[in-house]
Amino acid sequence: MSEGSELYDITIIGGGPVGLFTAFYAGMRQMNVKIIESLPQLGGQLGTLYPEKDIFDVAGFPKIKAKDLVANLKKQAFQFNPTVVLDERVQELVRQDDQTFLLKTLSGNEHRTKTVVITAGVGAFEPRRINVENAEIYDGKKICIIMWMMSAALRISAWLFWAAATRRSTGQTHWSRLPSK
Numbered sequence: 001m002s003e004g005s006e007l008y009d010i011t012i013i014g015g016g017p018v019g020l021f022t023a024f025y026a027g028m029r030q031m032n033v034k035i036i037e038s039l040p041q042l043g044g045q046l047g048t049l050y051p052e053k054d055i056f057d058v059a060g061f062p063k064i065k066a067k068d069l070v071a072n073l074k075k076q077a078f079q080f081n082p083t084v085v086l087d088e089r090v091q092e093l094v095r096q097d098d099q100t101f102l103l104k105t106l107s108g109n110e111h112r113t114k115t116v117v118i119t120a121g122v123g124a125f126e127p128r129r130i131n132v133e134n135a136e137i138y139d140g141k142k143i144c145i146i147m148w149m150m151s152a153a154l155r156i157s158a159w160l161f162w163a164a165a166t167r168r169s170t171g172q173t174h175w176s177r178l179p180s181k
């Protein structure tokens with residue numbers, strides 16, 4: 001499939017906070033804008049790595065959660081209806097004879113643009129796959145969260161058992177940490 005028929009004024013590679021604000025600014029200047037993001041959602045590191053973290057160093061916000069900042073950036077950028085392409089990783093940038101650019105993505109799509117702004121941050125993010133045979137059958141089943149919860153639950157029950165055993169032998173409960181091994 002090719003999405004390259006329309007020629008955009010500006011194509012932004014990377015839909016993190018910098019890409020989103022770039023889209024807002026270009027939209028305000030009446031450019032037609034496309035954002036290409038390798039992840040299934042916008043927001044970059046804020047949405048992917050620390051959505052619940054409070055951020056204290058954004059001008060005008062004494063404190064704001066990362067996911068709320070992403071929501072605000074999207075709202076600001078979307079006022080000018082940029083085209084958003086998700087799940088597409090730009091791999092190649094080819095200058096054309098007419099001085100426009102052709103962007104080729106990993107999935108084989110092509111995008112045409114007069115200018116390119118690369119706001120790729122630390123690089124394209126990809127989901128980290130579990131290195132287990134047939135792991136793909138668990139795709140979309142949130143197995144990591146379940147495993148984490150199970151290990152946390154096992155740890156908590158071991159800790160409570162240990163605390164109760166200590167109490168039985170000494171008559172006191174010591175709320176200290178269970179040794180990690």
Ligand SMILES: Cc1cc2nc3c(=O)[nH]c(=O)nc-3n(C[C@H](O)[C@H](O)[C@H](O)COP(=O)(O)OP(=O)(O)OC[C@H]3O[C@@H](n4cnc5c(N)ncnc54)[C@H](O)[C@@H]3O)c2cc1C
Pocket residue numbers: 013014015016017018019036037038039043044045046049050053054055056057088089090091119120121122123124125
């Ligand atoms: C744990 C943690 C806490 C932080 N806390 C703070 C804080 O409190 N205050 C602060 O100011 N900063 C903080 N930072 C730093 C901040 O997150 C980054 O400075 C910011 O995300 C950079 O934004 P960006 O848009 O340049 O890049 P990114 O957020 O990295 O976004 C780049 C986007 O481009 C996409 N992309 C890359 N390559 C391609 C490609 N080839 N094709 C398509 N898409 C592509 C990526 O998937 C990504 O979504 C923190 C960082 C971390 C890890």
